[in-house]
Amino acid sequence: DVAVMTPDPSNLGMLSVIPAAPLLVGLLLLYVLPRAWRYLARQRLAREHGCLPAPGPRLCDPIFGLDFVLEVIQALRKNRRNTAMKSLFEAYGHSFQVKSWGRTTLFTVEPKNLQSVLATNFSAWGVQPLRLFAFEPFVGKGIMCSDGAFWEHSRALIKPTFARTQIADLRLPAFNAHVDRLIALIPANGVTVDLQPLFARLALDASTEFLFGESVGSLHPDRALGDKQDFLDAYNYGQMIVGRRFQLPHWNILTRDRKFWSSCETAHAFVEQYITKAISELKCSQVKGSNDEKFILLHELLRQTKDVKNVRNQLMNIFMPAHEATGVALTNVFFQLARHPTVYAKLRSEIIAAGDKHEAWTFERLKGLRYLQHVISEAFRLNPSIGTTIRVALHDTILPTGGGSDGVKAPLYVNRGDVVTVSLYSLHRRRDIFGDDADDFRPERWETLRPPAWSYVPFSGGPRVCPGQNLALTEVAYTTVKILQAFEAMENRDPVHEFVEVYKLSTESSNGAKVAFIRK
Numbered sequence: 001d002v003a004v005m006t007p008d009p010s011n012l013g014m015l016s017v018i019p020a021a022p023l024l025v026g027l028l029l030l031y032v033l034p035r036a037w038r039y040l041a042r043q044r045l046a047r048e049h050g051c052l053p054a055p056g057p058r059l060c061d062p063i064f065g066l067d068f069v070l071e072v073i074q075a076l077r078k079n080r081r082n083t084a085m086k087s088l089f090e091a092y093g094h095s096f097q098v099k100s101w102g103r104t105t106l107f108t109v110e111p112k113n114l115q116s117v118l119a120t121n122f123s124a125w126g127v128q129p130l131r132l133f134a135f136e137p138f139v140g141k142g143i144m145c146s147d148g149a150f151w152e153h154s155r156a157l158i159k160p161t162f163a164r165t166q167i168a169d170l171r172l173p174a175f176n177a178h179v180d181r182l183i184a185l186i187p188a189n190g191v192t193v194d195l196q197p198l199f200a201r202l203a204l205d206a207s208t209e210f211l212f213g214e215s216v217g218s219l220h221p222d223r224a225l226g227d228k229q230d231f232l233d234a235y236n237y238g239q240m241i242v243g244r245r246f247q248l249p250h251w252n253i254l255t256r257d258r259k260f261w262s263s264c265e266t267a268h269a270f271v272e273q274y275i276t277k278a279i280s281e282l283k284c285s286q287v288k289g290s291n292d293e294k295f296i297l298l299h300e301l302l303r304q305t306k307d308v309k310n311v312r313n314q315l316m317n318i319f320m321p322a323h324e325a326t327g328v329a330l331t332n333v334f335f336q337l338a339r340h341p342t343v344y345a346k347l348r349s350e351i352i353a354a355g356d357k358h359e360a361w362t363f364e365r366l367k368g369l370r371y372l373q374h375v376i377s378e379a380f381r382l383n384p385s386i387g388t389t390i391r392v393a394l395h396d397t398i399l400p401t402g403g404g405s406d407g408v409k410a411p412l413y414v415n416r417g418d419v420v421t422v423s424l425y426s427l428h429r430r431r432d433i434f435g436d437d438a439d440d441f442r443p444e445r446w447e448t449l450r451p452p453a454w455s456y457v458p459f460s461g462g463p464r465v466c467p468g469q470n471l472a473l474t475e476v477a478y479t480t481v482k483i484l485q486a487f488e489a490m491e492n493r494d495p496v497h498e499f500v501e502v503y504k505l506s507t508e509s510s511n512g513a514k515v516a517f518i519r520k
Contacts (some may be wrong), residue, residue, distance in 0.1 A: 042396065042413065052403035052410035054097040054106060057088070065099030072100070072247065079510050081503045082387045082425040089426045095402035095412070101249050105419040106412065109427040111454035112400045117391050117420055118454075119462035125391040127464075130419065134245035138238045138264050139320055140313025147394075157304070158297060158318055159467060171210070172361065175475060178205045179482045181219040186483070188519035192493045196331045196512035199479075203327030204232060206475060207319055212274045213296040227270060234266035239320070240504040271312050271319075278302055318468075324385050324506045325459075325472035330479055331513045333379040335499060336441045338492040338515045343443060347371055348484045366477040374446035376476055380458040381434070382441055383499055387425040387507040389460055393418045424457060425507070487517040 045051075060067045075084035088096065088107065095108040108114070117125050131145035139145070143154035182202050187193055201218040209215035218228045241260040278298050297318065301311045337344045350371045367373065393414045403410035414420070429438045433455050435445060459466035466472070494514040502510040 042415065045396075046413040049398055049411055049413070051398060051413040054095050054402050054412055055092055055405055056096040056098050057092060059099065062099060064102045066101075068098050068100055076244075076247065076503055079501050079503070082423070082501055082507060085388070085423045086426040086429060089423065093406050094430075097402075100419075103417065103419060104415065105421060106399070106402060106414065107421050107423065108399075108402055109423055109430060110401050111427075111452055113402060113420070114422050114427070114457065114461070115454040116400055117422070118389075118457075118460060118464065121397060122463055124394055124397040125420070126394045127391060129392050130390055131246065134242050137261070138242050138267065139316035140309070142313045142317025144317045144320065154314060154317070155463075155467070157301070157314065160300075171471065171474070172363070172478060174209060175206055175478060176482075178202055178209075178215070178219060179479050181205075181221070182479070183483060183486050184221065185219065186487075186517060188487065188517050190516050190518065192514060192516050194512040194514045195334050196509065199330040199334075199513075200232060200236075200323075200327045202330070202479065203323045204228070206326065207322040208274075210471075211297045211315055211318060211322065213278070213298060214274065230266055231270040234263035234270075235323075236504070238263040238267055239506075243504045246505070267316070268312060271315055272308060274298065275302070275308050275311050275315075279306065279308075320505070321466060322468050322471070325466065325468055326475045326479075328385040328506050328508050329380065329472060329476050331509055332383045332385070332499075333376060333476060333480060334483075334490075334515065335509050335513045336379050336382070337375070338490055338494070338513065339497060340441055341489070341491065343375065343441075344484070344490055347375055347480075348488070351481050351484050361478055361481060363474060366474060366481065369477070369481070371443065372477055372480065374443040376473065376480070377446050377456075378441055378443040381428040381456060382439075383501075383507065383509075384424045384428065384458045385506045386458075386460070387501075387503075388421055388423050390419060390421045393420070428456060428458075430455070487519055489518040490515050491518075 057068070059065055071084070072081070075081045085107070089109055094110050095106065095113065097104060097106040099105070126147040128145060128147040128151075132141065135145040141150070143151060143158065146154065179202070182198055185198060186195075198219075204218050205215045216228045216231075217223050218232070237259060241257055241263075275298065279302060282299070282302055298311070298315060301314055305311060337347070350369055354365070354369060393416050395416045397414050399412040399414055399420070401410070402412035428434065431438045433451060434449070437445075454461065459469035459472075492514070493516050494511050496511055500510040501507050
């Protein structure tokens with residue numbers, strides 16, 4: 001008989017571990033070695049370029065930075081996101097870095113860094129990894145949330161829409177009708193009115209005419225608002241939730257809000273009805289391509305594609321900044337004018353002295369009103385519609401300044417995936433640039449002030465500079481002139497004097513612009 005040896009069951013676990021151990025060690029080495037090599041290579045490059053780490057607050061959670069995240073969320077809830085960020089710059093200098101949701105984020109208000117990120121080293125930075133998750137459900141993929149070839153195509157497509165000649169020669173006569181309707185809705189002789197919703201409707205009427213070729217007419221006294229108000233409500237709520245999604249990790253569960261998704265559907269349906277109508281007109285040859293008197297973005301898009309979703313996304317990506325640049329900016333201008341009656345009186349005197357109120361205001365005439373330009377620049381400086389601009393490093397790169405104990409003296413090495421946040425709100429309030437009274441509204445500072453390059457950028461800069469900045473400035477200036485021509489005086493009716501921010505994607509006045517006018 002042959003004896004058969006049966007393995008001891010107690011040794012089977014040990015036998016299976018022995019061949020597995022080298023495998024686990026190998027996998028661990030495959031994970032660790034490339035990262036160690038990359039870390040050492042980065043350290044070598046940083047030393048070669050004289051880079052130093054940036055200063056920053058000492059966090060209880062240095063790995064994920066959840067205590068910093070909690071501070072940001074609390075600031076949002078208290079409507080003090082911009083002011084809280086400004087306090088951090090005052091505490092840690094013009095550049096500092098923290099961990100936020102486990103990612104390194106550099107905050108800076110250094111013009112040299114802004115120039116590098118937005119212009120001279122543009123290809124190293126992007127927005128799609130940051131924005132697409134937050135924006136796509138509401139506006140779809142388009143110029144606001146894409147990089148690379150897709151962004152370049154979208155940018156080239158819309159650039160003719162905002163050409164200077166379009167604004168000067170074609171926009172103002174059409175825009176005048178909307179402004180006249182707005183003024184007709186403003187009560188006179190001391191009746192309180194909140195200008196914020198009226199300016200939002202003005203922006204809606206003007207931007208829809210500009211982009212769709214047809215205004216929704218929300219200011220028209222003989223038209224019920226109906227689906228127009230539904231769209232405005234959906235737009236305002238959707239934009240607010242997009243702002244929240246932008247601040248949180250990319251998990252839908254954190255913003256699983258039925259009202260948000262319903263708002264997206266409402267906004268999409270509203271835009272798609274104009275697309276459907278335009279397609280029908282093109283089929284009937286009612287819109288002639290080469291003979292159009294003006295460039296209408298919707299018609300141009302439909303000549304390139306009949307994909308309704310793609311066209312809708314492109315339009316939504318333009319409508320959002322076009323609407324915000326005029327509506328929010330006008331509210332901020334009149335918020336300040338209401339609290340500074342001497343500025344209102346001085347500005348009105350300049351306007352009246354410029355000539356007959358019935359003489360047409362042109363692009364050049366508006367630019368010639370120097371105090372008006374100073375008032376607008378000052379309002380944009382103190383409360384830019386977009387308070388921050390954010391980019392993510394697409395590959396390892398170097399910022400010209402931000403390293404060292406003071407965040408100024410040395411370059412800063414930035415790893416791929418790190419985030420840079422530029423606070424335009426804080427940059428525009430730097431006392432070393434704008435004076436010791438940088439927190440005050442004083443348009444006269446612009447009579448002698450010449451800010452250094454990249455220190456005053458209310459419309460961003462570089463290849464991603466807002467294409468509609470001339471349009472926005474022209475519409476804001478034109479509306480301001482027409483209102484001040486119509487009303488001799490204005491007084492504040494808001495019991496809260498300071499600007500209380502509410503953050504959506506833009507920064508708006510939480511209390512609107514409650515005023516009372518006196519007609520001459």
